[in-house]
Amino acid sequence: MNWTRQTVALLVLALVLMLVGGAGVAQGQAVRNPDTLVVVRFGDPESLDPAYAYDTASSEIILWHVYETLIFFNGGSTGAFVPMLATEVPSVANGGISRDGKTYTFKIRPNVRFHDGTTMTAEDVKYSLLRFMFMDRDGGPSWILLSTILGVETTRDDKGALDATLFNRANQAIRASGDTLSITLHEPYAAFLSIMAQWSMTINKKWGVSKGDWNGTAAGLAKLNNPAKPEDTTLFTQASGTGPFKLVQWDRQNRQAILERNTSYWRAPAKLNRVIYRVVEDFGPRRLMLQQGDADIVTVNRPEQSQVEGVPGVRIVDDLPQLVVTGLYMNLKIDTTGGNPDVGSGRLDGNGVPADFFADVNVRRGVAYAFDYATAIRDCNRGKATVNKGPIPNGMFGYNPNQPWFTTDRARAEAAFREARGGQIWNNGFKFTVAFNSGNTTRQCMAQVLKANVEALNPKFKVDVRGVTWAQYLSLYRQSKLPMWIIGWAADYPDPDNFVTPFMHSKGTYGSAQGYNNPQVDKLIVDARNETDAAKRRAIYFQLDKIAFEDPITLYLQPSGLIVMRSWVRGWYNNPAFFGPYIYPMSKQ
Amino acid sequence: MGTYIGRRMVLLPVVAFGVTVLIFALLQFLAPEMRAAAFITNPNQLNALPAIIQKYGLDKPVHIQYYNWLRAVAHGNMGWSQTARQPVTQAIRSFFPATLELTMYSFIPIMIIGVWLGTAAAVHRDKTIDHVSRIFSISFRSLPSFVWGLLILMILYGRLNWFPPGRLSLDADLFVRAGQFRVYTNLMTVDALLNGQLWIFWDSVRHLMGPVLTLTMISIALLVRITRSSMLEVLRQDYVRTARAKGLHEDVVINVHARKNALIPVITLSSLTFVGLLGGVVITETIFNFPGIGRWGAFAAQQLDIPGVTGFAMFVAALTVLGNLAADILYAYFDPRVRLQ
Numbered sequence: 001m002n003w004t005r006q007t008v009a010l011l012v013l014a015l016v017l018m019l020v021g022g023a024g025v026a027q028g029q030a031v032r033n034p035d036t037l038v039v040v041r042f043g044d045p046e047s048l049d050p051a052y053a054y055d056t057a058s059s060e061i062i063l064w065h066v067y068e069t070l071i072f073f074n075g076g077s078t079g080a081f082v083p084m085l086a087t088e089v090p091s092v093a094n095g096g097i098s099r100d101g102k103t104y105t106f107k108i109r110p111n112v113r114f115h116d117g118t119t120m121t122a123e124d125v126k127y128s129l130l131r132f133m134f135m136d137r138d139g140g141p142s143w144i145l146l147s148t149i150l151g152v153e154t155t156r157d158d159k160g161a162l163d164a165t166l167f168n169r170a171n172q173a174i175r176a177s178g179d180t181l182s183i184t185l186h187e188p189y190a191a192f193l194s195i196m197a198q199w200s201m202t203i204n205k206k207w208g209v210s211k212g213d214w215n216g217t218a219a220g221l222a223k224l225n226n227p228a229k230p231e232d233t234t235l236f237t238q239a240s241g242t243g244p245f246k247l248v249q250w251d252r253q254n255r256q257a258i259l260e261r262n263t264s265y266w267r268a269p270a271k272l273n274r275v276i277y278r279v280v281e282d283f284g285p286r287r288l289m290l291q292q293g294d295a296d297i298v299t300v301n302r303p304e305q306s307q308v309e310g311v312p313g314v315r316i317v318d319d320l321p322q323l324v325v326t327g328l329y330m331n332l333k334i335d336t337t338g339g340n341p342d343v344g345s346g347r348l349d350g351n352g353v354p355a356d357f358f359a360d361v362n363v364r365r366g367v368a369y370a371f372d373y374a375t376a377i378r379d380c381n382r383g384k385a386t387v388n389k390g391p392i393p394n395g396m397f398g399y400n401p402n403q404p405w406f407t408t409d410r411a412r413a414e415a416a417f418r419e420a421r422g423g424q425i426w427n428n429g430f431k432f433t434v435a436f437n438s439g440n441t442t443r444q445c446m447a448q449v450l451k452a453n454v455e456a457l458n459p460k461f462k463v464d465v466r467g468v469t470w471a472q473y474l475s476l477y478r479q480s481k482l483p484m485w486i487i488g489w490a491a492d493y494p495d496p497d498n499f500v501t502p503f504m505h506s507k508g509t510y511g512s513a514q515g516y517n518n519p520q521v522d523k524l525i526v527d528a529r530n531e532t533d534a535a536k537r538r539a540i541y542f543q544l545d546k547i548a549f550e551d552p553i554t555l556y557l558q559p560s561g562l563i564v565m566r567s568w569v570r571g572w573y574n575n576p577a578f579f580g581p582y583i584y585p586m587s588k589q
Numbered sequence: 590m591g592t593y594i595g596r597r598m599v600l601l602p603v604v605a606f607g608v609t610v611l612i613f614a615l616l617q618f619l620a621p622e623m624r625a626a627a628f629i630t631n632p633n634q635l636n637a638l639p640a641i642i643q644k645y646g647l648d649k650p651v652h653i654q655y656y657n658w659l660r661a662v663a664h665g666n667m668g669w670s671q672t673a674r675q676p677v678t679q680a681i682r683s684f685f686p687a688t689l690e691l692t693m694y695s696f697i698p699i700m701i702i703g704v705w706l707g708t709a710a711a712v713h714r715d716k717t718i719d720h721v722s723r724i725f726s727i728s729f730r731s732l733p734s735f736v737w738g739l740l741i742l743m744i745l746y747g748r749l750n751w752f753p754p755g756r757l758s759l760d761a762d763l764f765v766r767a768g769q770f771r772v773y774t775n776l777m778t779v780d781a782l783l784n785g786q787l788w789i790f791w792d793s794v795r796h797l798m799g800p801v802l803t804l805t806m807i808s809i810a811l812l813v814r815i816t817r818s819s820m821l822e823v824l825r826q827d828y829v830r831t832a833r834a835k836g837l838h839e840d841v842v843i844n845v846h847a848r849k850n851a852l853i854p855v856i857t858l859s860s861l862t863f864v865g866l867l868g869g870v871v872i873t874e875t876i877f878n879f880p881g882i883g884r885w886g887a888f889a890a891q892q893l894d895i896p897g898v899t900g901f902a903m904f905v906a907a908l909t910v911l912g913n914l915a916a917d918i919l920y921a922y923f924d925p926r927v928r929l930q
Contacts, residue, residue, distance in 0.1 A: 139637035471626030
């Protein structure tokens with residue numbers, strides 16, 4: 001019996017020694033894998049095909065690493081450009097943009113080679129743009145070019161049949177001759193350069209066709225258009241681009257994508273030999289990999305931030321501006337049918353809300369003045385967000401910093417609620433739900449803050465907070481069942497049009513779900529879209545900002561981002577338009 | 590025996606059919622928009638929801654959806670798994686070897702330690718070893734696997750850097766991909782030995798240690814308890830007393846006369862454990878970032894990846910049927926009474 005006790009004691013002692021002695025393994029360690037950058041994230045890419053990918057997990061890998069665009073963002077700016085696959089940025093002054101603002105001409109850079117050694121031509125660029133437009137999968141990014149170049153949102157009619165006339169129109173709108181590519185837009189669109197900086201990823205036509213890709217003719221469109229699954233596209237897991245890295249493999253079993261340096265890159269080759277994008281869903285191992293140096297850059301969400309602070313050898317860059325706006329949406333036309341649990345009794349009897357509860361602007365103003373922005377930012381966003389005056393993110397062209405905006409003001413909130421529906425709301429009270437997608441603690445916290453604020457105004461006011469799964473969230477949102485909900489919007493390209501349209505247009509993603517229909521707003525949005533004079537365009541956006549304040553439907557916050565990396569990572573810089581770190585200038589030392 | 594096995598094999602497609610019908614019936618309760626969730630990766634796609642529903646026929650009546658799915662399966666196509674980013678059959682084929690390897694390496698210590706500890710506890714009833722085995726097995730069992738998993742990861746990787754998560758480290762992984770390394774079985778340790786690459790073998794063993802340790806800790810308790818009680822019962826039997834009375838050595842009495850009979854209930858339990866491990870151990874695989882089938886199955890269910898969940902469920906159902914069959918065969922081998930009936 002004695003030996004057992006001794007053994008146990010020895011074991012415990014050994015364990016303690018190991019723990020104490022083992023501490024500090026990570027400190028002062030040499031650079032791990034100095035020529036390989038390991039980026040660890042929590043989501044798999046959906047497809048590596050540049051015409052299919054429409055999520056950051058996919059775009060982060062291919063955009064500017066494997067494939068390049070005609071022009072590129074200048075440093076950290078989202079509105080200034082430098083040439084990339086084109087030799088200069090088109091402007092009216094250099095003749096690259098026609099007087100009417102509709103035709104853009106790009107001179108294509110000579111002697112740029114694809115990864116297989118073929119030389120890139122204007123024809124490749126044209127082919128890439130056409131392929132992007134006509135792949136047009138449901139829920140894909142093709143609308144971005146379709147709407148600007150052809151003035152349509154999709155290539156198919158209501159029954160899902162391909163409109164064959166569009167191909168001829170596109171073929172005429174995009175012309176390649178020699179080293180010149182010109183694109184004629186449906187209508188002048190001021191954001192077109194922003195779009196080209198992100199959505200003109202150029203692929204290798206000859207190589208692609210040899211792999212069975214679309215041959216560039218109208219006859220092949222049926223096969224290209226709206227593939228049933230991502231695997232059906234040729235570039236799903238293989239690539240031949242012009243970028244500083246080649247795609248070696250996307251290993252879906254071990255959930256990693258491997259890129260390797262392109263030694264015959266048209267600029268100086270990248271400093272890193274290899275880049276590996278790995279998926280590790282759980283934060284625990286992700287954090288430990290960073291601590292041990294097995295990961296160089298890891299995804300860290302705000303609630304996890306404190307767990308990486310103070311880890312030796314780790315650098316956190318915080319307060320990064322992002323082109324993301326989070327909205328708290330009020331639904332002007334709630335679908336109260338079918339026993340909707342989120343509207344209570346469905347009547348204004350103190351136990352529910354009617355369908356048109358938020359149709360009264362005073363109710364919306366009451367909510368906007370009641371919300372405690374400072375608390376929501378401090379407690380829910382760890383102080384890493386700002387109130388945004390309207391849908392256009394602060395710092396972007398069209399944002400009006402001088403626009404008067406809602407501040408937390410209980411007296412005004414009370415006054416607005418007293419005025420709503422001739423005092424009926426104040427006297428009867430109400431009950432409705434603010435929904436968030438469960439698991440998102442930031443949104444949950446904001447919903448709870450709003451609940452506390454509104455309920456403090458009047459004991460008859462009741463707000464429920466409900467978390468629903470992402471799938472259910474989509475369903476309820478789509479059916480306009482939610483009285484209020486919280487969700488974000490990330491820029492497709494850095495331009496105010498990409499924010500005012502989803503947030504305020506009657507057919508916009510959120511505007512339509514909120515039942516918002518303001519003909520004046522719709523007209524202003526289209527006017528601004530087509531206005532090429534920057535000053536006039538800005539004036540229209542200021543007008544829209546003003547309407548967003550006077551006729552509020554959404555409360556806007558702009559969260560800032562953070563990146564967490566080993567301090568041996570060099571050369572990183574931020575641009576809000578990036579989907580992930582731009583690795584070409586980066587190194588480890 | 591042959592007809593017995595044959596009858597069981599006939600049962601297999603019936604069970605698989607039942608499982609798929611059940612899954613499709615359950616999915617009927619979900620709105621089409623919810624079933625489209627797997628295809629929405631970005632809130633900017635919300636407007637395309639109706640088009641996505643139409644494209645994948647998610648608004649069709651459930652029996653039509655089931656019929657379409659069944660017809661595709663009959664043509665050898667189990668559908669596209671949106672979560673695995675590959676066809677379902679390929680997903681199962683690519684995720685299963687890792688789980689199989691993990692199961693093999695965990696099952697051996699679970700069985701050996703479990704049966705040994707259980708026997709020792711019964712033989713030395715109410716002695717130190719009995720109490721110690723009870724305390725350890727119960728405390729291992731009473732904390733959830735993610736606690737043990739994280740603890741092991743924090744100490745053995747975070748502190749000591751002995752056993753990292755994943756399946757291979759960077760150098761080994763790049764070597765395996767480089768071309769000279771031939772893949773025979775997709776079991777990394779076996780392939781490493783077949784290629785004569787001892788360092789790859791060692792590297793993959795290092796990566797297996799964490800999850801194997803976690804699984805052993807949490808799975809061992811039941812085995813210890815069952816072996817102990819079954820052993821206690823057998824030790825009270827007349828034939829054990831007779832064996833002792835004959836003057837046989839105590840080791841022979843315990844290991845030959847008693848243990849073989851005490852193992853009968855253990856067989857059922859261990860076959861269930863084996864099948865359970867093969868079907869994937871979600872939490873352990875997730876924590877150790879081990880690319881196994883359980884992690885995928887759970888993720889597919891969360892994301893309502895219908896073909897993925899259905900394929901996974903069919904696979905697990907088949908495993909369970911086969912596992913029970915194996916248990917029954919072993920049962921007959923150990924217990925002549927079963928054979929004679």
